[in-house]
Every structure is written in structure tokens, then in C-alpha cells.
Amino acid sequence: MNALVNPGFESGLDGWTVDGLVLPQGPARSGTAAAQLIAVRPYIGAPLAPAGVSQSVTLKPGETYHAWCWYRLESGSAGRLTVALIDGTRWRYLLERAPGTRDWQHADLIFTAESSSGVFWAQAATEACQFSLDDCGIALMAITQQIRDALVSDLQQITTGNGYSTTLVEVGREPKRITEARAPAVYIAPGEGGTSELETISSGMGSAVQRFTLQMIVRSATPNQDMDNLLDDVRNAIERSGSAVLALSDVVTAAVTGWTETVTEPDIALDTYYREATVEVTYLYRRGSA
Structure with a gap:
């Protein structure tokens, strides 16, 4: 069972905390919407304003989890995408300052939780760019x-x-x-x-x-x-x-x-x-x- 609420952004940005310019619209990997993370410079010479989303989840310490996402670069070849699962104070990276392509790519991570509180976190940064983020998830890998x-x-x-x-x-x-x-x-x-x-x-x-x-x-x-x-x-x-x-x-x-x-x-x-x-x-x- 996916622990994330609205993992494919079909209900807009419900359940997600937004940082910067993020639009829930196509192109999407599935359905009609994805999170468009748009990192911009508001004016010439201005610092880059990264764009990201995050969502808190409850974890069970000692249990094994699978975290995943799909992403695609829409514009800005110098841009980079970082996706992580924050496990208490520990950052576990699905992607770390990764470039993108115009094809949908998959990233995932298997980890054993150390804390009861986690955050699924994604951010587009480095240079002006736009990434599509879709079909994210976190699931407990426990045999029934x-x-x-x-x-x-x-x-x-x-x-x-x-x-x-x-x-x-x-x-x-x-x-x-x-x-x-x-x-x-x-x-x-x-x-x-x-x-x-x-x-x-x-x-x-x-x-x-x-x-x-x-x-x-x-x-x-x-x-x-x-x-x-x-x-x-x-x-x-x-x-x-x-x-x-x-x-x-x-x-x-x-x-x-x-x-x-x-x-x-x-x-x-x-x-x-x-x-x-x-x-x-x-x-x-x-x-x-x-």
C-alpha cells in the first residue's frame, strides 16, 4: 500500500507541501497531471529560486521500505533534480543532483527505517529548468x-x-x-x-x-x-x-x-x-x- 497521499498529482497538490513554482499539470506519465517543478530566476542576475514538493509519512523503525518516483526533464539541460527520503535526520537519496532526459526515467530506493517520521522530498535546482515528477510512492515491504x-x-x-x-x-x-x-x-x-x-x-x-x-x-x-x-x-x-x-x-x-x-x-x-x-x-x- 502506497503511504503517499495523491502520489500521481491527479488531485492537484493536495497532500503535498510546495516550495517555489510548482504546477499540477501535464505532461504526465500516467493520468492527466504531474508535478511540474519549475526552477527560475525572477529577473536577470537574481538568485535561482528552486522548486520542490515534500510530504510527511509515518515509518516503522526496523522495517524495510521501497521508495520510488518517475521523472522527466522538460527544459533547461543544466538543471538537476534531487529526490530523497528523509528518515528522521538521515537523508536517503533516490536521485542526487541528477540530470534528466526527455524520456521518463525511474528512480527507486530500498531502505530500512531508523525513525518513525519520514519525508518524501524532491527539488529541481542548479539552473533554470523544468522537471516533471509523477507516480511517486513509499511502501512497506513486509511479507503477509x-x-x-x-x-x-x-x-x-x-x-x-x-x-x-x-x-x-x-x-x-x-x-x-x-x-x-x-x-x-x-x-x-x-x-x-x-x-x-x-x-x-x-x-x-x-x-x-x-x-x-x-x-x-x-x-x-x-x-x-x-x-x-x-x-x-x-x-x-x-x-x-x-x-x-x-x-x-x-x-x-x-x-x-x-x-x-x-x-x-x-x-x-x-x-x-x-x-x-x-x-x-x-x-x-x-x-x-x-
């Missing part, structure tokens, strides 16, 4: 209980009818910026050492995506049972049309990212053993991304 339940539901389907006994262990999650486009539900074959990096994916809009990894320990339920089909079982669980996870709109893809197999409880006299496999499955999902 709904996603947790869906992850576990999918992986528990693997035990149905195949004779495996399965335990699930959550091994962590971390924010990750995603830059390269990939189709949903990509299977990533394990590489050397039994693990591989998850291929990056994107919505094509510079979205920030959160990565959530489950480690599943699967043990054969009967002696000498092979586990040759286990990887296919995992793939079917995370890719099937009825997948609880892929049915959630925030989930982008799922992939097998690690695999190791060991023999346990060998009995040489009886020539019996059990197999145990550790499968790592990673899900990527976005929360409130632009």
Missing part, C-alpha cells in the same frame, strides 16, 4: 501471513500420494532489487555444489521485489526409496495452475534454487538406508511497487 500460508500450502502438496515425509523450515527473506525480465514460474537447475543463483525478473518498471526462501527437508518414508522424481514434484507444486502462491497478485515467480541429497541411517547388514534431501525454493513478490 497470507503469503506465508500459501507458500507452506504449495510445498506440502508434494507429500500427497508420493510416500515422502516432509518438514518445512523458513530460512529467511531479504529485499532484492530486480532488473532483468523473466517469465513467471521459471525452474532454475542447481549449479555446481548443489546451489544456483535465482535468475532476476522484473515487471519492466524498475519494481523492487522481495525474496522469500523456504528450505524443505524431505525424507523417504520407506527404506531404499529413491528420490529421483523429487525435483519434478517440487516443480509441479510451485508451477501448477492451482498454486496458492501464484494465485496471489503480488507473487511474481517461484524457482528451485538449491538441492542436496544424503543417505541416512544406513544398515550394512540389512542393506537398507533412507534418503534425505534438502530443497531450497525461493519466491519473489512485490509489495506496493510502482
